[in-house]
Amino acid sequence: GRTFPEALQKALRSLETGRFGLNADKGEVALANLGDDELTARVSTPSSERIFALGEALRRGSTVEELAAVTGIDPWFIDQMAEIYEVRAQIEATEVPEVGILAEAKRYGFSDHQLGYLWNREPAEIAALRRGAGITVTYKRVDTCAAEFEASTPYFYSTFEEESEGERSDKPRVIVLGSGPNRIGQGIEFDYCCVHASFALREAGFETVMVNCNPETVSTDYDTSDRLYFEPLTIEDVLEICEVEKPEAVIVQLGGQTPLNLARALEARGVPIAGTSPDSIDIAEDRERFSDLCRELGIQQPPHGIASSALDAAEIVDQIGLPVLVRPSYVLGGRAMRVVYSYDDLSIYLRELYGTEDVSGLDLSEAPLLIDRFLEAAVEVDVDAVYDGHELLVGGIMEHVEEAGVHSGDSACVTPPPTLSDEARKRILTATEDLSDALDVRGLINIQFAVKGDEVFLLEANPRGSRTVPFISKATGVPLAKIAARVMMGASVEELRVEGMVPPPTERSYVSVKEAVLPWDRFPEEDTVLGPEMRATGEAMGIGRDVGTAYAKALLGAGHRIPQSGTVFLSLADRDKPLGLAVAQAFTMLGFRLLATSGTQRYLQHHGVPAEL
Structure with a gap:
């Protein structure tokens, strides 16, 4: 941002914690209900939520000096935050949006969502009002030379001033949406996909535009793409960039769940989405629609059901039998997922998930609970592939070391799969191709299976880049992310084979193993038993002539000491x-x-x- 308040508000909404800036959203309600003593305790205790408590204290009238004494934070920063609240007071003093106040609020980093909250209007209405008043975003170059020399890096940020900087070429443009902040379940693996997509599209003659907000990533290096926008990945910020860039297409498939969550809204506003359609992505994420599709294709799934109440959940468990795997809809990284072995376990899970002792009246219709029969002693298998509408290119099949039920991000995996029978492998490949065709996939798809003997059960499909793409690409030499990016923009697998991007199939004389890096040394009080909720914060890869050698190398790379006795x-x-x-x-x-x-x-x-x- 141009000022500290603007940059701070943008940084807070970039965190993807459900907040849209320094309060002024639904997240502030819990703070507003706190007593003064409890609020003071939260302000004085360092935590990830302290900044919001500090904002609430400013709203209640605490002075900069008082808060500096309690927190130890330099008064300059608190004074800058106080300016945000001075502008907020002006907003709240008017019942209807005024052009002057609206312009001032945007210069202080207030999002349309925050302004809609304060004026009791929809964000889209605020956006229309400000555009009608000529209050539009401008983009400035990041000055990498501190004004000592002229900076010409294609590295931009938004603000609300008079004119934008930077020129556009006549090349067709593609926007790649990045993965946002690193977190468990969505990390650097997705950034790998975005970066390699940018490289491939530049080589093919496209002008690539990267949108991301994480300074630790390769995608936010100034020379990874033709232009970089260091912006929050929200619908407001991305739409403004699309308005300026007018891209041929926007790639949402490679950055994990963050850009996927924007796909529907972008499409509804006329933004062209590259590759697999948002509707196909929704089919894969909507358990009911996906189950109907699998039944049509004759693809076997574990017995399952969808619960819209606690009573539904108990009835489904009666029908499919224990143990079961339960999880909320639309999650990445297995968040809030658990294996339940008894009805008591189910009741405890529901109370913990929804934060209430009485679960009998819970209405889950907006976000139903997904319940699957848990397949004990099954082997889990991952497949990463690219589909162009005619040909399926399988990057690789990975067999998990841990049993089904341990999150794929926490389980070690081996490629080529050492114990899969030829029959199971054949069924997996057939199901992958049938499903890719039915979903009309253009680009990457990741499918997870559970295998018991020759029986193959489809667990889930994700028509997007997965966290195993970097591993399988390095293990096989097949640049899946690059191939997928080209396919999303209209190339066929056969055309890319002729170009030399798709290497000829070869018999590998080695085995590759991926092992998870788990953060137990940083969180010694955490339960170290792995389950369906992801815990890993990284991964390591080992390559060897056999599984044992490759696995030992991967363990050493992940920081494990392999004991010889004890x-x-x-x-x-x-x-x-x-x-x-x-x-x-x-x-x-x-x-x-x-x-x-x-x-x-x-x-x-x-x-x-x-x-x-």
Whole structure:
């Protein structure tokens, strides 16, 4: 931004935590209900939410000096935040939007959403009012030379001034929407896809425009694309860029869930979306529509149901049987997903998820609960592929080391898959092609399967870039993100094969393993048992002549020390004892000493495995 208040408000809405700036949105209601003592406690305690509490304290009349003394924050910064609240007071003093106040508010970084909240109007109405009044966004170059020399980097930010900087060429333009802030479930893997897409499209003669807000990424390097907009990934900010750039297409498929959430709104406003249509993406994310499609195609799924109330959830569990996998609709990274083994577990899950002791009256119709039969002792398999409407190019099939039920981002995976039968592999490839064709995919698709013997169950499909694209591209030498970007813009797989971008198939003489990097050393109080909610903050890759060698390298790369001897503690639930027996026998053969809880010790000794209590 041009000023600190403008930049601060943009930074806060870039975090994707449901906030649109320094309060002035629905998120401030909880703070407004706090007593003064509780608010003071929150202001004085460093946390990710303290800045919003500080804003509420300013709204209630706390002085800059008082807040500086309580927080230790330099008074200059608090004074700048106080200016935001002075402008807010002007906004709230008028019942209807006034042009002068509207222009001032935009210069202070207020989003249309915040102004709509304060004036009790829809954001689209605020946008129409300001455009009608000639209050429009301008774009300025980032001055990388501190005014000492003329800066010519194609690196822009928005503000509300008189004129924009920068020139446009006559080349066809493509906007690539990045992945926003790094977080568990959506990290640098998606940035890899965006960067390689930009490289491929530039080579093909397009002018590439990157939109992202994360300074730690390669996509926000000034020379990754022809032009870079360092802006929040919200519908307001992206639409303004589209208005200026007038792109041939916008790529939403490669940045994870963040740009996908904008796809429908962009399409509704006439912005051309590259590749797979938003409706096809919605079919894959809408459990009911997706299940209907799988039934039409004859693709097997685990028994499942969709609950719109707690009573529905219990009835579905009755029908499909325990254990079940439960999760809310539209989540990435397995957030709030859990394996439930009993009705008591289900009740506890619902109380924790919705923050209420009485779940009997819950209305879940707006965001239904998805319930699947949990397939015990199944192997999970990932497929990454590109489809152009005629030909399916499979990047690779990855077999998970951990059983089905552990989030794919936390599980180690192996390619080529070491234990899949030829029949299972054939069924997986057939289902992948049938589904890609039915969804009319243009570009990347990731599909997850669970395999028990030769039986193959489709778990979910994502017609977008996945977090395994960088791994499979490096493991196979097939540049999936580059190929997908070209396919999204109209090229066929065969044309790219002729160009040399698609390498000829080769028999690999090596195995590749991806291992997750887990943050237990930073969060020692966290439960280290893996499940359907993603915990990993990174990954490492190992390559070797066999699975064992590649896996050992991946473990070392992920920071694990591989013990050669020592003691192993085992505590197994009754349902896990049969599977745990083989693991215990293997540890004994390797010379490890076993310690176990009483029930586990009795079970192991009964089966001839020595274990101490």
